[in-house]
Amino acid sequence: MAGLCEGRVAIVTGGGRGIGREYCLMLAEEGAKVVVNDLGGARDGVGADLGPADEVVNEIKAMGGEAVANGADVSDWDQAKGMIDQAVQAFGKLDVLINNAGILRDRMLVNMTEAEWDAVIKVHLKGTFAPAHHAAAYWRDRNKATGELVGGRIINTSSVSGIYGNIGQTNYGAAKMGIAGFTIIAARELRRYGVTVNAIAPGALTRLTEDLGGPITEERKRSGDPKWVAPIAVWLASEESAEVTGRMFEASGGTLAIAEGWHRGPTAEPVQDPNLLGPIVAEMMSKARKNAGMNGQDLD
Ligand code: NAD
Numbered sequence: 001m002a003g004l005c006e007g008r009v010a011i012v013t014g015g016g017r018g019i020g021r022e023y024c025l026m027l028a029e030e031g032a033k034v035v036v037n038d039l040g041g042a043r044d045g046v047g048a049d050l051g052p053a054d055e056v057v058n059e060i061k062a063m064g065g066e067a068v069a070n071g072a073d074v075s076d077w078d079q080a081k082g083m084i085d086q087a088v089q090a091f092g093k094l095d096v097l098i099n100n101a102g103i104l105r106d107r108m109l110v111n112m113t114e115a116e117w118d119a120v121i122k123v124h125l126k127g128t129f130a131p132a133h134h135a136a137a138y139w140r141d142r143n144k145a146t147g148e149l150v151g152g153r154i155i156n157t158s159s160v161s162g163i164y165g166n167i168g169q170t171n172y173g174a175a176k177m178g179i180a181g182f183t184i185i186a187a188r189e190l191r192r193y194g195v196t197v198n199a200i201a202p203g204a205l206t207r208l209t210e211d212l213g214g215p216i217t218e219e220r221k222r223s224g225d226p227k228w229v230a231p232i233a234v235w236l237a238s239e240e241s242a243e244v245t246g247r248m249f250e251a252s253g254g255t256l257a258i259a260e261g262w263h264r265g266p267t268a269e270p271v272q273d274p275n276l277l278g279p280i281v282a283e284m285m286s287k288a289r290k291n292a293g294m295n296g297q298d299l300d
Contacts, residue, residue, distance in 0.1 A: 003031030004238045009091040009248050011035040011083060011129060013074045014101030016052025016150060018206030019157075023098055024056050026234045028065035033091045036060075037070040037083055039102070041135035043207050045103035045119055048073075066091070074101045075122045080130035084138055093142075096153040096237040097135045099128045099179075104208055106168045117171045124175035128156055128182060132197075136186070139193050149194025153235050156199040157181050158248060163259055164292050176201075180248055184261065187246030194244035201243060201259060202229040203252030223253030232256065250296065265289060 010027050014020040016038030025036050036056045040049030053069040059068035068090045072079035087094045103115040103123045132154050139152040161169045162176025180199060187197040203209075203226025210216065229251045235241055236249075248259040266287040269279045290299035 003029065003242065004234060005096075008029030008032045008095040008223060008237065008239075009035075009087055009093050010096035010098065010237055011037060011087050011094065011131070011135075012068075012098045012100055013037045013083075013127065014039075016040055016056055018208065019202050019204050019226045020098070021052075021268075022204075022230040023100060023233050024067065025059060025063075025296075026227075026230040027096075027237060028060040028063065028067060030234055030238070030245060032096070032237065033066040034060060034068075035070050035083065035087045035090065036067055037072055039071060039073050039101070041103070043103065044105050045123055074099070074127035074131055081125075081134045083131060084134040088138070094135060094138060095151060096155070097130055097131055098155045098157075098233060098237070100155075100157045101127055102208070104169075104172060106172065108168055109170045110180065112171060120171040121175050124172070124219040125178050125182075128179050132186060134158075134191055136193075136195065138194050139170050139190070143193040150191045151239055151242065152190070152193065152195035153237050153241070154183075154186065154190070154195065154197040155233055156197070158183070158199045158201045160203070160250065160259075160294055160296065163248065164273075164296060166294060181262075183191050183248065191245060193243075194218060196236070196241060198241075198245060199248045200229065200233055200236075201250045202226075203250070203255065204229050206281050215286050228253040254294075257296065295299050 010032045011021045012020050015024040015036040027034050031290050036053045037054035040052045041047045050071045057067040058071045064225050070083050070086055072083045074080055107116055139150045141152045156179050158179045159176040162173040183197050183199040204226040232249050232251045250257040250259050266284040
């Protein structure tokens, strides 16, 4: 039986470890050819090592699949372009870009340094924009040359830390919420070429989360297996998902959900005098839904 992604060519950024590694393996199991990108740095983004990407490539080859390693820093403009070019050179085309690479530098706002802010914003936001830009330009050119919808897929990585908000992560949460907005806008822009853009807010036990959330129990290991996250990424990567775009999926061992976007709540007649606003805002506040908590339901 042909796999769900038979013959498709996919790039997975940060594919050497954690969730990205699982994406690579499951894509290959479903018949995709995979460019395994990973800078191979430490959890905070320092350093570089092609080892993790190479290991995943070897695992895919051992199971009879096709894969190549790429060591680009996805937040570097030219290296991101090189990664897109490598997929086309190695496998003849590109169908899927999964922007998954990420780092953490958690700190309370009052203590956060400029470097901690800049590093996280760069890897997540520019590391989503740069590969997405180069892939989108490639798909636009293909669409112009063939006159056909290209069936491209961009799958970005957000987080409940951003869309719902988590203490100690203003840098990371801002980047992940930025990726949510980027996803919605890029989906609208690229629809005309037959490219969908969605995002996943994953939950898994990886080196990013192993020291968060208390002791590592058997239950945490079970529900934190990245195998719970990968299926929605692989389905979104397939041709079957053509009608789904601009959406945010939450995926973990405990949840598969669509996180709905901002909606306009209670409204009032605008006024030009700020002294009038007290009772008007109080009235609107009494009718407004509260922001969701970290599980998407509990109200803060
Ligand atoms: P991980 O640390 O296991 O994997 C991330 C990989 O990205 C690493 O192998 C790292 O080398 C690579 N990387 C980092 N910066 C890079 C760069 N500039 N260029 C190329 N590769 C780079 O972490 P993970 O938990 O698997 O995280 C994957 C994604 O999921 C991240 O975007 C993360 O923010 C997001 N996320 C994870 C969780 C979770 O519960 N684990 C929750 C929410 C969001």
